[in-house]
Amino acid sequence: MAVSLNSYLIVSAILFSIGVIGVLVRRNPLVIFMSIELMLNAVNLTFMAFANALGSVDGWVFVFISLTVAAAEVVVGLAIIVAIFRTRKEIDIDEMNTLKG
Template sequence: MNAVPLSWYLILSAVLFSLGVAGFLVRRNIITVFMSIELMLNAVNLSFVTFSYQFKQADGHIFTFFVMVVAAAEAAVGLAIILALVRTRRTLEVDEVNLLKF
């Protein structure tokens, strides 16, 4: 056995995405929750690159590039929001940020 089938890359992508969802739901620290979102974005990127290989076109790489740009913008704004949150509420726990909770 010298090469792996294409579907294994997709299965790996699905496993990483599911672990990202699990981290998003399980963790209480807002920074770890944010990093779980980054993990999900990475898993989707792997799917894009895999399908790009399948169709022998570089379009998937372009979309991966755009996802990275959006992730960078999201990280900048999200971390600024976390800084503002800590400055006003003095906490990093997502459960304690419940001002809008009915």
């Protein structure tokens, strides 16, 4: 039984929404980080579904690009989190309120 395009799109929309809610609700940077990854991977699923339905390779190539970029983002993000952890010993984002005005 073939799975229809819409099923894929609905699943990826749900995954994306879970990611967005995670970013908005959770306070731990690592969890926020995971939620962002969930968003990006939901988009990858969308790309794959469309590439399959359209019979075009562009979507596949795009997935490789976004996977690579996501990996690079993880490196930079974790480095910044570690740098903050060294100076503060806690990483709750509600405590990050030095900059305001």
